[in-house]
Amino acid sequence: MDFARSLALVAPETLLSVSGLILLLVAAWAGDKASRAISIAAVAVLTACAIIAAPALWGGAMGPQTEAFGGQFRADAFAAYGKLLIYASAGVTLMVAPAFFDRVKAMRAEFPLLIMFASIGMGMMVSAADLLTLYIGLELTSLASYVLASFLRVDERSAEAGLKYFVLGSLASGILLFGMSLLYGFTGSTSFAAIHDAMTGEMATGALFGVIFVLAGLAFKISAAPFHMWTPDVYEGAPTPVTTFFSTAPKVAALGLMMRVTLEAFGNQVFAWQQVVIFASLLSIVIGALGAIGQNNIKRLMAYSSINNVGFILIGLATATQAGASAMLVYLAIYVAMSVAGFVVILLLRDENGDAVEAISDLAGLSKTRPWLALSLAMVMFSLAGIPPLFGFWGKFVVFQAAVQADLIILAAIGIAASVIGAFYYLKVVKVMYFDEAVDKVKGTGELSHTVILVLALLVNSPLGYLLTKCLDTLAGNAAAALFFAY
């Protein structure tokens, strides 16, 4: 085995790990004063990693030359696509976080480091080609995430969010491990390729249980119904920059991982998991839509919205085709842009004391007092609802098109009809901002970094985003082709 080649393939992870450790030492000696400098350094490192990872995506890297360490790790175009989204999300989080934490006087040097370590884990998740790599990546991400959720130590809600996330996350990890052990027992290997080859013909009941347990564990991580219960509490309780992070990068990583596992490892047994995915998908769409209707906290609303969107993304997975995988990747990219825009607006919603305004009723009449902010949030809401001409429509478009091409017309029809329920609560936010009398609660002004990120994310969400469709289509096509290589 060529060790040098393997190391070259894991260059982004290596760079992140080494620089993360160095910055950890800097943090230990320089203290919290250096947290802004460390954040900037972390963003620079993430950018460098993205540049290292990008050629694999543009070149459509796939096949044996992308495998490192005896086939445990795969740095192909699919992994590169996921990593680009993950690093971008992590970078955005690092850029918006300091302002938030400074205001509550809780900015500490560990924050950028935790984000970096989580990013290493997520990079491993999307590159995993073996159950062990999968688990290590997942746990690295999760441990960093538990700490991030409770980062505001003095805030009860934040501590509660961290604890809930930890307890339920551990349970899910346990379920996942149990499923993995069953799979190992019945197929004799932890490698995705070997599991793929072993699962031909009639499936053993034990292996089937393994598949189901693994899927249940992963469904928890992507917050798909019926394993979604933790999401609203954690989203609401966690500090807003952390929520921004949770709703973007780990979603990409966990969905990427789920695609790897289902389409690569279980690629021979589509019928064993297709029904499960369809069930989870429709349930997520409906629960996400119905659950959101009664919410008055905008972060909880975004949590239900993320459940709802995961449901749509899973429709792409249910097709089990390359077009479906490509559609999921396109949707994920757009979803990241929508979430970033949404949460940056939420970060900008502050009253005159600089405290966060999270109640939807406090946004009443925002269009009169802060027209541009209201317009931004309205664009995000319509985009999340998938109303053309906003770019959020394109995500739904490709996913449902893939479903129809795979002859899942009934699923597509039910899913799209259920999306109308979702439109109701997105409309509610717009209604409060535009139709109700002004309460004039939002006063705060934003930092330049917020404005820049918001404008960029909104440009992607605007109809101009359609100009990206060709590029997205090619890149997601490369990534999906890598996923389906040799299977």
Added chain:
Amino acid sequence: MNGFPILSLMLLVPLVAAVACLVVPREQARSVALLATFVDFALGMVLWANYDIGGAQWQFTESAALFAGFSWKLGIDGIALMLIALTVFLMPVCIGASWLSIDKRQGEYYAAFLLMETLMIGVFAAQDLFLFYIMFEAGLIPMYLIIGVWGGADRIYASYKFFLYTLLGSVLMLIAMFWMVNEAGTTDIPTLMAYNFPAHAQTWLWLAFFASFAVKMPMWPVHTWLPDAHVQAPTGGSVILAGVLLKMGGYGFIRFSLPMFPEASAQFAPLIFGMSMAAVVITSLIALVQTDMKKLIAYSSVAHMAIVTVGLFAFNIQGLEGSMIVMLSHGLVAGALFLCVGVIYDRLHTREIDRYGGLSTNMPRYAIFFLLFTMASIGLPGTSGFVGEFLSLLGIYEMSSWVALVCTTGIILGAAYMLYLYRRVAYGEQKNADAAAMLDLDKREWAMMVPLAAVVLWMGVYPESFLAPMRKDIATLDARLAHAKPHGDADVKAGTGKPAAEEHSAHGGAH
């Protein structure tokens, strides 16, 4: 005009102006909007003047492969030309109607209207299936805001109802579009119009498109969003809703349902007839008992749209031509009637019919215009309403005498509710002092009424101007439908009389 992207320009002008409206000081927003709509009107007239009647079926075509999965592809035939002309004609009127009555958040209001204009022209000019869908759906957002922000008391309920109703109708159409594109391998509308989908699939596809168009049209019994939306929308919103948005459903039938699924259209024609007959009778009766002027006109719109649908599904040239003229005429007349309501609403701020009375005394000029549009709505010969309804009913008479019989009652009932409305508003004693004190039309209102009245009369007296560009396209459509045409009960035959010579010899033989 060859190669000049005039359609893209027509889409761009209102779009740029919409952004400008958000940026400029709010007192100037309406001037920007008026200027942009006039520019677009001028472009529309250039378009009409350069349209080659009898030339290629699709003219002013543009194509740019900008996107993955679909493309920026525009082009018009005569049918689309007429509807675009209607749109650009009504838009300055809408801006004029809002000139003084909109006093809050002008910038956003005019931006929403200009955005609507872009999207409506886009719907009629799109030659790519998904481009059409995007334009078709996108209209929901500005319309939702127009109703919700500037509407009346119950505006929030009305805006939700409008949005969710039409969205639910449309999303199923999207699934059908995916299937069609998957099957035919193209998103090009002209190609799809000639593609023969398998008959069993046509049934489902037709139903999915029907779900969308029936709600947009609106057909009974899914029309209930319309009265709410109309009553709550500001005058300009009502004019554009009645004038152009309702035409999208009819345009959808004539562009998609009929040519793409002829067999299914024949199969479901009885369903259309049933719903239309119910609509004509039921909504006309409902209109008769309304006390709110806008609601009355809204229900009359549903009845008129039912005449459109029966004409479309008559499967003959008269029916199709008649339906198109009814659509154009209704766009003008219903728009004008909402304008008439708006004129007195601006003065008294109520739509209750009882609060008016005897307006012909103090507002004689207004009463004349109102009478003209009332007569046009009834379908008096010499006005645009007559031409369309006559042709439509003639078309359907060939298909089914019973449907024709029931639908014709719509004209009688229409006369009843419109004249009853007119009598209560314009004639009788002046029982309300404030209504009796209202001033007659001012210059701005004159400027809006006169062009509308002129076109209504023009279309009534010389409809050929409007029929000529569409004739060839309708003949093409009729030829496309010919093989699927259901057997009508009129049983039209060539005469059985024998040639004179033969008759003579037979006569002679008897001697």
